[in-house]
Amino acid sequence: MSSITIKDIARLSGCSVSTVSRALNDHRDIKPETKQKIQEIIAEYGYVPNNSARNLKRKDSNTIALIVKGISNPFFQYMYTLFDHNEVFRNYSLILRQAAENEDQVVCAIEAEKEKKACGIIFLGGLFDEKSRQRLKSLSVPYILCTADMAGDVDKMSYSSVGINDELESYLIVKYLIDIGHRRIAIIAGKRDDIGIGLLRYKGYCKALEEAGIDIDDELVWFMEDDIPEFTPENGYAVAEKINKSGVEFSALYVISDNTAYGACKAFLDNGCRIPEDYSVASFDGLKMSRYYHPSLTTMRQPCEDIVDAVSKQLVGLIEQRTEHKQMIYPAKLIIGQSTAKY
Numbered sequence: 001m002s003s004i005t006i007k008d009i010a011r012l013s014g015c016s017v018s019t020v021s022r023a024l025n026d027h028r029d030i031k032p033e034t035k036q037k038i039q040e041i042i043a044e045y046g047y048v049p050n051n052s053a054r055n056l057k058r059k060d061s062n063t064i065a066l067i068v069k070g071i072s073n074p075f076f077q078y079m080y081t082l083f084d085h086n087e088v089f090r091n092y093s094l095i096l097r098q099a100a101e102n103e104d105q106v107v108c109a110i111e112a113e114k115e116k117k118a119c120g121i122i123f124l125g126g127l128f129d130e131k132s133r134q135r136l137k138s139l140s141v142p143y144i145l146c147t148a149d150m151a152g153d154v155d156k157m158s159y160s161s162v163g164i165n166d167e168l169e170s171y172l173i174v175k176y177l178i179d180i181g182h183r184r185i186a187i188i189a190g191k192r193d194d195i196g197i198g199l200l201r202y203k204g205y206c207k208a209l210e211e212a213g214i215d216i217d218d219e220l221v222w223f224m225e226d227d228i229p230e231f232t233p234e235n236g237y238a239v240a241e242k243i244n245k246s247g248v249e250f251s252a253l254y255v256i257s258d259n260t261a262y263g264a265c266k267a268f269l270d271n272g273c274r275i276p277e278d279y280s281v282a283s284f285d286g287l288k289m290s291r292y293y294h295p296s297l298t299t300m301r302q303p304c305e306d307i308v309d310a311v312s313k314q315l316v317g318l319i320e321q322r323t324e325h326k327q328m329i330y331p332a333k334l335i336i337g338q339s340t341a342k343y
Contacts, residue, residue, distance in 0.1 A: 004045045012041050032100065039107040043135050061119050062092045064315065065112035067105045069126035069148075071098045073231050074259055075285050076124055079146070079304055083122070088312035092120075099126070101229065106135040113141055120319045122311060123148050127196035142318035146311045147302070151195060160318065162310045162328040164302055166197045169332040170204025173282050173300045174254055176334060178212045181343035182252040182280060185209070186220040188239050188264060189256055191230055198224075201256040201284060219248045224260065236263030244271045251343045252280040258287040258299055265293070265339070276341035286335055296337035303330045 006024075010017045015034065023030045023038045041047075066083055068076050084094055097112055099105045105126050112118045121143035128136070129151045136143070136159075145161035177185055187205050190198015206216055222243060228235040236255060243253075244267065255261035261283035265275055275281055275295055283290070286301020310328050317323030 004047045006047075008045075009038060009041055009047060012045075013038050032102065036103060036107075039104070039111070043104075043107045043110045043138060061117040063116055063118045064089065064092050064094050064120045064122065065097055065109065065116060065118040066094055066122045066124060067097050067099055067108050067112065068124045069099045069105055070101070070231065071096075072229065073125075073257075074287050074289065075257070075302070075304075078287070079124055079308060082304060082308040083312065086308060086312045088309070088316055092316075104132055104135065106132045106139075109143065110135065110138050113139060120144075120315050122146055122315060127151050129195075142315060144311055144315045144318070146307065147197075149196065149200075156327050157325050160314050160325045160327070162307050162314065163330070164307075164332050165329050166200035167204040167207070169300050170201035170256070170284065171208045172204075172332075173284065173298075173334060174205045174208035175212075176298075176336075177252045177254065177280065177282055177340065178208060178214070180280075180340065183212075183214055183343075184217075184220065184250040185214075185252045185254055186222065186243065186248070186250040187254045187256070188222050188224065188236060188260060190224055191226055192223045194224075194230075198230075198256060205254060219246070220250055231257045231259050233259060233263030233266070236260035236265075237267045238263075240264035240267035241271075244268070244273075250279070252282065252340070255281065255283045258283045258285040258290045258297060261297060261299075262289070262293060265297075275339050280340040280343070282340055286333070290335075290337065295339045297335075298337040298340040299335050300332045301335050302332050306330050 006017055006020055010020045020038055023035045066080065070076055080096060095116055097108050099108045105123055109121045119141055121141060123143060124146045126148045147163045174185060189202040209216055222239050224230050224235045225238050228238055255264050261281060265281055268275060268279060273279055282298045284300045286299050290297040290299050307330055314323065
């Protein structure tokens with residue numbers, strides 16, 4: 001059992017013992033910023049609650065924790081379903097832990113290891129900065145990044161990951177728009193401070209334009225709203241409303257996620273615009289809903305089934321100590337729907 005006590009956590013956080021106790025038990029009356037502060041101290045000092053310490057005396061667990069950043073995103077909901085039904089995990093129990101937008105996934109993982117005695121961790125989505133990478137060292141069980149990435153220059157052999165090349169696939173879908181005649185291509189990128197997939201997909205957009213000899217026009221670059229959850233239809237609708245009111249001229253819009261594109265398309269349609277007659281719209285992820293949306297979306301489909309299968313096999317291999325760390329990149333597939341047309 002850790003030498004640090006709940007009283008020490010209370011002293012270090014400036015909270016009462018009862019507040020720390022309620023935070024540990026995930027009570028709803030605890031402010032998010034207070035809970036985050038307590039979680040950071042727990043992660044830093046490696047505190048193990050008494051009930052978890054008792055669990056450590058039991059036999060090895062077969063629990064795998066899936067830490068999801070952005071569970072409201074239909075893409076991650078579908079990925080969770082695939083993990084939950086994956087045959088590779090038939091001898092394991094999968095538990096889901098949601099990480100809030102402002103919550104460190106690694107803190108959640110440390111809690112899952114200590115309190116649920118997880119024998120393996122899957123990080124679904126998110127980006128790991130220097131602070132998060134330092135906290136990863138507190139984990140004593142294997143972990144793997146799924147459609148997530150490490151920020152900065154990190155030794156690729158120090159961890160396992162499975163996903164796609166977001167920058168390349170973003171480049172390819174924008175290149176498709178250019179190939180069918182579009183030159184004035186607007187983009188709804190991630191939030192302005194996004195250094196994860198939002199930035200990578202924006203870089204792909206810029207690369208495609210630059211390669212075609214098209215200048216990057218700041219008037220065509222739009223970011224998701226800071227006060228609305230990222231990658232949601234609500235955010236897409238709000239940004240598209242601003243685009244409509246701006247009067248800026250363009251022939252195609254690239255939205256970096258399908259879920260956001262649904263809202264953007266609705267805003268265009270509500271303003272009397274036709275898709276693709278007035279504006280072509282392309283997006284990213286390949287959600288099943290995109291096929292049934294009207295008009296069906298042109299999108300870059302991520303190979304979710306292949307990714308989940310690879311993650312599952314790699315994590316079990318790491319748990320059973322019969323494989324080494326590796327990075328696996330899978331190609332996405334361009335799905336041409338009814339939302340784009342030649343210009």
